[in-house]
Amino acid sequence: MNERVKIIFSCSAFSLAIAEEIFAIIARAATSNKQKQYHIRIVLSELFSNAYLHGDKSAPDSAIEFEACFNSERFTAKIMNKGKRIAENKDKRLESICPSAESGRGLAIVRKLCDSVHYKMLDDEKFCVIIEIILPEVNKAINI
Amino acid sequence: MEIQKRVEGEVAILSLEGRLDLSSASLLKESSKEILNGSSKKMILNMTKVDFINSSGLGALVSVLKEVRNNRGMMRLTNLAPYVKEIFDITQLSNIFEIYSDEKKALANF
Numbered sequence: 001m002n003e004r005v006k007i008i009f010s011c012s013a014f015s016l017a018i019a020e021e022i023f024a025i026i027a028r029a030a031t032s033n034k035q036k037q038y039h040i041r042i043v044l045s046e047l048f049s050n051a052y053l054h055g056d057k058s059a060p061d062s063a064i065e066f067e068a069c070f071n072s073e074r075f076t077a078k079i080m081n082k083g084k085r086i087a088e089n090k091d092k093r094l095e096s097i098c099p100s101a102e103s104g105r106g107l108a109i110v111r112k113l114c115d116s117v118h119y120k121m122l123d124d125e126k127f128c129v130i131i132e133i134i135l136p137e138v139n140k141a142i143n144i
Numbered sequence: 145m146e147i148q149k150r151v152e153g154e155v156a157i158l159s160l161e162g163r164l165d166l167s168s169a170s171l172l173k174e175s176s177k178e179i180l181n182g183s184s185k186k187m188i189l190n191m192t193k194v195d196f197i198n199s200s201g202l203g204a205l206v207s208v209l210k211e212v213r214n215n216r217g218m219m220r221l222t223n224l225a226p227y228v229k230e231i232f233d234i235t236q237l238s239n240i241f242e243i244y245s246d247e248k249k250a251l252a253n254f
Contacts, residue, residue: 042231046199049198099237101203
């Protein structure tokens with residue numbers, strides 16, 4: 001059975017804080033595997049931070065749209081926002097990032113922890129990132 | 145995030161608690177600046193109670209490490225939870241930070 005979550009956040013620092021709490025709850029609901037829970041939290045956190053930092057905050061309808069869908073086998077998520085098409089350019093390999101760099105690791109971590117990552121520019125000028133994480137075989141959703 | 149500070153000899157120990165991310169990165173940078181502006185140039189960050197770190201948190205730690213080195217100081221990390229340590233490993237930051245299993249070992253080698 002698929003579980004689905006869809007949330008629209010305003011592009012604000014407050015949304016950033018509450019999104020982190022929501023992502024922790026979603027990760028616990030998606031899998032009982034602690035390591036995968038942590039991976040899901042980090043991936044969603046990085047994608048949301050990226051959308052927040054590079055999103056067009058000046059637009060009156062500025063928002064970050066989040067969707068997640070999971071079952072016992074896989075976790076998928078989609079994050080969309082209006083903003084600069086910057087994410088792909090920043091998607092470097094971890095090996096190519098200078099160890100002393102203070103930024104630039106976010107999307108590389110996403111790439112490392114996800115089984116697939118896709119970027120899309122939608123017709124209505126929204127930028128969209130879709131990720132998939134394969135869950136471990138012994139994966140029972142737990143009460144949250 | 146909450147940060148508790150204490151001093152052992154000439155070493156300042158900062159115990160971090162909570163999430164180390166975009167919203168808490170500046171607090172860590174400010175706290176470490178206060179330490180470096182004082183008499184202590186040796187610092188331990190005890191991360192026992194850090195339950196989550198992302199790239200913004202890692203960036204803050206790199207920034208603090210640079211600041212410590214610019215002040216001719218030393219910085220060590222201790223008590224990383226396994227999931228936090230995994231992120232250090234995959235980002236290869238385990239190679240630039242001095243990481244110890246506990247405060248006692250970190251203090252012994254200063």
